[in-house]
Amino acid sequence: MKKISIFGATGSIGQNTIDLISRDPDAYDVVALTGSSNIAQLAADARRLNADVAVTADESRLDDLRDALKGAQVEAAAGQRALIDAACRPADWVMSAIVGAAGLQPGICALEQGATLALANKESLVCAGALILDTAARHNARLLPVDSEHSAVFQALVGEDLKAVERIVITASGGAFRDWPMDKLANATLAEASNHPNWNMGQRITIDSASMFNKALEVIETREYFGVSPDQIEVLVHPESMIHALVGFHDGALMAHVGPPDMRHAIGYALHWPQRRNLPVERLDLAAIGALTFRAPDEKRWPALRLAREVMARRGLAGAVFNAAKETALSGFIDGHLRFTQMAEVVDAVLNQIDPSHIDAPMTLDTVMVADHIARQTAQTIIEQTAG
Ligand code: NAD
Ligand code: MG
Numbered sequence: 001m002k003k004i005s006i007f008g009a010t011g012s013i014g015q016n017t018i019d020l021i022s023r024d025p026d027a028y029d030v031v032a033l034t035g036s037s038n039i040a041q042l043a044a045d046a047r048r049l050n051a052d053v054a055v056t057a058d059e060s061r062l063d064d065l066r067d068a069l070k071g072a073q074v075e076a077a078a079g080q081r082a083l084i085d086a087a088c089r090p091a092d093w094v095m096s097a098i099v100g101a102a103g104l105q106p107g108i109c110a111l112e113q114g115a116t117l118a119l120a121n122k123e124s125l126v127c128a129g130a131l132i133l134d135t136a137a138r139h140n141a142r143l144l145p146v147d148s149e150h151s152a153v154f155q156a157l158v159g160e161d162l163k164a165v166e167r168i169v170i171t172a173s174g175g176a177f178r179d180w181p182m183d184k185l186a187n188a189t190l191a192e193a194s195n196h197p198n199w200n201m202g203q204r205i206t207i208d209s210a211s212m213f214n215k216a217l218e219v220i221e222t223r224e225y226f227g228v229s230p231d232q233i234e235v236l237v238h239p240e241s242m243i244h245a246l247v248g249f250h251d252g253a254l255m256a257h258v259g260p261p262d263m264r265h266a267i268g269y270a271l272h273w274p275q276r277r278n279l280p281v282e283r284l285d286l287a288a289i290g291a292l293t294f295r296a297p298d299e300k301r302w303p304a305l306r307l308a309r310e311v312m313a314r315r316g317l318a319g320a321v322f323n324a325a326k327e328t329a330l331s332g333f334i335d336g337h338l339r340f341t342q343m344a345e346v347v348d349a350v351l352n353q354i355d356p357s358h359i360d361a362p363m364t365l366d367t368v369m370v371a372d373h374i375a376r377q378t379a380q381t382i383i384e385q386t387a388g
Contacts, residue, residue: 043068129224152257
C-alpha cells in the first residue's frame with residue numbers, strides 16, 4: 001500500500017486527489033489530511049479514508065475538529081506546528097495543495113523525509129525554487145509537477161535530453177477578462193473575476209487567472225523546475241485550454257500535450273508516475289472540437305507577465321517578494337480595498353520600494369520567510385495608502 005498525505009485536502013486540488021484515491025481505496029494508506037476552515041469536509045474525508053491524523057491550519061478550530069471526529073480512529077490536530085508535524089510523518093507520496101506561501105514549509109518537511117512531493121503549490125517554487133530543489137536532491141526525494149502546464153512539459157520531455165530544448169511554451173486560457181475592453185477592467189467585480197471560462201478551481205487561483213498573475217507564477221515555476229533561461233519561456237493565449245504546453249526542440253519539432261481541462265489528469269499522472277494508469281477524464285473528440293485557436297499575450301492587458309520577467313531578471317529572493325505582494329494585493333481585491341487593475345500596481349510598487357537587501361540575501365528558509373513578511377507589510381501599507 002502506498003502511504004500518502006494530502007496537504008490542502010479540502011481544496012479543489014485536494015478534493016480531486018481524494019476523488020482519484022477513493023476509486024482504489026485498497027491501494028492507499030492515508031497518513032495525514034489537512035485543511036483550514038472547512039472542518040466538516042476535512043473530518044468526513046478523514047473518517048472515510050481512515051486517515052491517521054486530520055489537521056486544521058486554524059488553531060481556533062481544534063475543538064470543532066475533535067467534535068467532528070468523535071468516535072473515529074483519527075487524531076485531531078491544529079495550527080502551524082501541527083501542519084509541520086504532519087508533514088514529518090513518513091509517507092511515500094505527498095500532495096502539496098495548500099494555496100499560497102503557507103505550503104512552503106510543509107513541502108520542505110515532506111521532502112526532508114524523502115517523500116515524493118506532488119507539487120500543485122507553485123508558490124513554493126516561486127518563493128524558494130533553489131531551496132526546494134536542493135532539499136529534494138539532498139534527501140533523494142522526488143518532486144513531480146502537478147500544475148497542468150508543468151505536468152504537460154514534464155510528459156513531453158520523457159526520454160528527451162533537456163539540452164535539446166529550445167523553448168517551452170505554456171498556454172493560458174486568458175481567464176475571465178480575455179475579451180473585455182481594457183477600459184472596463186478597472187471596474188471588474190469580485191464575482192466577475194471569480195468566474196473562470198474553462199477550469200473549476202479555488203477562488204484565489206481563479207482570480208489570478210483573470211489577472212494572469214497565475215501565469216506569471218507559472219513562468220517563474222517553469223524556470224525553476226526545468227532550469228531553462230527566461231528567454232526560452234513563452235506564454236501563448238489559447239482560449240480552449242486543450243493544449244496545456246508545448247516543448248520546442250532544436251530540430252524545429254514542437255511536442256504538444258493535449259487533454260481536457262481536468263486537473264485529475266495531472267494529479268493522476270503524478271500519483272502513478274512513472275506508470276500511466278487509466279484515469280476518469282474525458283477523451284477528447286478533436287473532430288467534434290474542430291478548431292483550436294491561439295494568440296499572443298498582451299502585456300498591457302496583463303502587466304503581471306512583464307513583472308514576472310522583471311522578477312526573473314532580478315533573481316535572489318525577488319520571487320518570494322513578488323508572491324507575497326501578489327497574495328496581499330489579491331486579498332486586498334477580495335476584501336474590496338483594491339480595484340482589479342490596482343493589484344499589479346501594488347506588486348510593482350512593492351518590488352520597487354522594498355529594501356534590496358531582502359532580495360539579495362542568500363536563500364534559506366529564514367530569509368525567504370523574512371522577505372515574505374516584509375513584502376506583505378510593504379504591500380499592506382501601499383494598499384492602505386491607495387484605499388485611503
Ligand atoms: P483552494 O483554495 O481550493 O484550496 C486551498 C487549500 O489550502 C484548502 O484545503 C485550504 O484549507 C488550505 N489552506 C488555505 N490557506 C491555508 C493556510 N494558511 N495554511 C494551511 N492551509 C491552508 O485552492 P486550489 O485551487 O486547490 O489550489 C491549491 C494549490 O494548487 C495552489 O497553489 C494553486 O495555485 C495550485 N493549483 C491549483 C489548480 C486548480 O485547478 N485548482 C491548478 C494548478 C495549480
Ligand atoms: Mg496551471
